[in-house]
Amino acid sequence: MIRWMQRTRLETRTGEVMQINKLIENEVLEEAHLNLLALRQEFQQEQEQCGEDSMELAKKEKDLSLLYGELRNKINSLVRDSNSLPNRNKELLVYVSRIIQEEEKRAKDPGGLPGSWMEAWREAVLEGVQAKLKSVHLEQKEKNASWLAVHLGLLGKAIVEDLESVRRHLRWSYPPSFRVFSTYVDSYHKAVGQHLKTVEQQVMELKDLYALLDWIINRYKSERIMGSVSLQPDMKDESTDLQLEENFLKRLKNKYCCRVKADVRSTLDRIITFENEDVWRERRSPDKDDDFLDSPFHMDIWTKVKSFATNSRKIDAELEQKAVCSCLEELKDFPGRFEAEFRRHCSALKPQPLWTEYQITYINSFTSLLQHMEGYRDSCPDQVEKFGREVNGLMDWLIGGLQDHYKEDVKPYLRRMMTRKWLTVDEDFEQLYRRTELLSQHCALMRPPHVQFARELHYYVVKEYIGQLMKNNYSCKNRKHEKAAGKIRRQWDKLVELFENMKSEHDWLHHVGDELSDIIGQKNKADIKNHLKPLVEHYPDFRYFSISHSTV
Template sequence: MQPACIMRTPGLLRRSSRFLFRSLRRTLDNGPAAVPGATNGQEVPSRALDHVSRPTSTGAGPEELEGKSVADLITERQLLAAFEQLRHLETRLVAEKASRTFEQDPTGFARRAMDVCLHYDALASEIDAIVNETLGPDGVDAAALAELAGVVRAEEEAHPEPPEDGDFLRTPRHWRQHWEDAVRRSAQERVRSAGPGEAPGAAEGGSALAQVLTELGSLVRRDLQKVQLEVHPVYAAAGFPAWETYLRAFHGAVAQRLQELAHNARGCEQLYVLLDWAANVYGSPDFLGAQNLALSSEPLPPLLAPDVWARLESEYTNFLETKIASCFDGILQLEQSRWADAEAPDVLQGRYHTPLSFDVHMLVAEHVKAAGAISKELEATTLQICARALGLFLPRFEKAFLESKAVNEPHLGANINACEELRTGLLARFPGSFKELEKPLVAATCDFQNRLLRGLQGDVQPLFRVLCTKAWLTQDVLQPLMDKVVAFAGHLERVASPWAQETLQEVHRYVVREYLAHVLGRRERFRGVERLTGSQKMGQDAQAIGNTFQGLGSEATWLGQAIPCVADILGETYKDDIQRHLETLIRSYPDIRRDHVLAILSLRRLGRRRNQRLLQHAQELLRAVVKAGGPRAAGGHVLFEEIEVPTSVDVLITCI
């Protein structure tokens, strides 16, 4: 009857039996030989191994230890002692075979050889059992590990190389490789025990998969810490590289489990959880939880094969593109709900504020940071996705807002501020990826600015109609217009400074331009005292306009001479000085045209020759301006170019 431990590895039994009968075939083929102490045809009983399976009744021999059989020693895990007995029996059996003792009894040799092989297999099976129990709940059996290491090394010393005659008894058992295989199987079983047997479905999202990976990480960390602190020192004393073996075994098992999870991973959350765990949890230097524990002194193979990693990143970015587009849809819906509720924008740090900029910054920063934690390549791809999505979002947002009922100064100012924050913030943080968005952001800001200006222009346009009328000569008709400008400028104080100043200067230019357009386009002319009064009135209006905009902070000082020059030409009593005023006007505003000069001269009743002389001189000045590069060369300011002058009878008379 064989010991129970022998039956643990039937594969080893079959392998040993195969070697045994192959060796026996060679022995029988060699033919009979004389056996000392035996005659031809005499049977030689094989009783030498009876004690292997049961204790003998006589005194202890070299095959026994305190009366214990090899099977008992294996059961008690005295592996080295059991191996020494088997080694002694093997040596004696090989010697008897060499002396042709078994020529007449090959069956006896087979029985004894089989018994030795079975007990070798039992030792190998016990190695499996010790490895399987090492990381179990009962703790580490240091004595068993020491016996395991000792018996493996003893077997390697006893069987360093295969014998030249192919004798299976002296063939190396490769127990070190057997031990490494057992460690790998143990690691695979341990890793598979973490989390559910199947990968979570897509409907469960990333939380279920994250739980599986958390359990997996905890188990691997706990087991490797146990190996490093308890198992490795015992093996190291016997010269066994247990740490590297266990580490690579667990690494391979984790890689296999992760490949299975990756195959079934679906959805943006699951894909990211998988990539993040592989890159930042398992790949972290402090994964084992102690600085003195290192993952490996040599590089380990990739946890995920490069093609699998590339596939996961590709699928993740595809899902991410849809998710980010959906996030921008949500941002637009939130803004539309605020517009529908007629909510006034908040004022933060003296500026109109909408959550738009904050939401976009958070959206981009969150996804870019998450992607950057996995790889630089994924970070760059995520930036491109965010930039494309924002580029598609801007025109939709602008169109939706301008078509809503919330178009007013506070909301327009808030949107201008939001676009400016996005432009400066995103370009400063991600200069390469969002550079192409600078133009769309500036274009959207300009559209909001133009809508803001059109609102003011619609309010003040009717107030210009009373200029250069009889009532204008005696009343302060400009004050209501300037009151609206001051109220409008109050909103600009809550707009980002570059756009607020630019808008204020544009309002300043608009007021001066419209004032001149009404002066030059009027059909009736003042004569005598009214002309002088009108000139004085224009001077007063010019001063009021200049003082108001200066008080508001406008930096468009170049507009200050336009109205006074026309007023001086209108009220100049010494006609020879009109040319001087005209020269000042043309040099200050090189965008003025001949039509404008004719309209200005038509305000006065000058003689034909004087008009011709002034027109000729003005044309020479205008040609000099064109030769010097035109209006754009003189600071790029535009004023008269946008003033349309109607052709009146007075202008025609002036031309003639």
């Protein structure tokens, strides 16, 4: 009799379990939950009476756990799909919210499931949002160059539409304590961050990296998505910031800057290739800009860097600074690379005039390029400084080449001056003058900042010209000293005019020829010595002994 009664109760309980499970499957949630609560209450009463050692009680606890697990799974499934099928789930969600609230109250009572039902609901909301994002169309980048831009556009649209639905319909199925809209907003912040991490692994091109950064930093929180008018005023008190993995944004910016460097490198490679194929190989004369010899590549580079600076600034100031520094880091090696290729392709042109034109052209172009980059010294001081050193190294080589060529060219004519024929023959001076005049014409094609070039050559010519007076013991007798003084003055005036045209700032050298002419024109030693003292004071490089001997 006892066994029959036990079997009957077991069959009855099994039937109850199956009935409750069927109700859950058919989404008759309110009735299923009421039956579960009754079963749970029965379990609690028996537990109080029998203790916890009863085998039958253990089976009943297992049944409760399985049924509650099925109920939670069903609720989670409904919540996940609730915004996809709002009309079907509207009434069900009312029961869902009641069940969750009831179970939260009974959380400490025996027979229930471990873990918070509210937390499970939030996780279900997040899973639903994740599924929504995963369903947004994502083309293969091999099939569509605009794959990312299209996807991000669709992603933003899906987010807004989903939150609009939550705001207008879904949230009214829950009591205010659920903070439904806020929960969905927070879930989107988290899920979008996770989604973008997956998408980022496919992003390699510069334009796509820029689009992704712009979407994350600007567009997501703008009126196009989280700041949309259709979500107001509910978004007023909500955060609009994505929940990104730590250092994700930093890694993305670094990846972008690496692509910036690669893009600048490609631009610089193309510039060198163009100069070789279009200019050097064809032996084409350089173009002029405002009467100065010029190759426009400095404008191409500046435009490229300025474009990166301007576009990166639209994302944020930090990215602008990092992008510009990346450009300058890549630019640092450009002067050296350019010099190596120029030497390799054009050294055979020495000492033709075209070689000189090329030297002046690149002096001008790199001067302009450095001036452009100086505008970024405040934001990237180290990079500008290093680039400047490389440019100055190239300048020293180019300017030094011009100086060496000129010095070598005029050396034989300077050596033959102040010889016995000097007073009657002007050929050597005329050669010196013509070559200096040609150099002056070249200087006219050089941009103004390179007055140092003119200064150094001015000093060299004066030093060498006067040096001949110091070195050669030239005798001026029988009034030849007056003729010599007049000749020096005339030659000196012509040289002064040339170096004035070259914009030399060494105007203090202009008077040395006149003062020497005055000394040479004197008839006696006493007058000569009277003129020597101020000359030596003004020009300490001239020695009293040397001048006095050379003028006797």
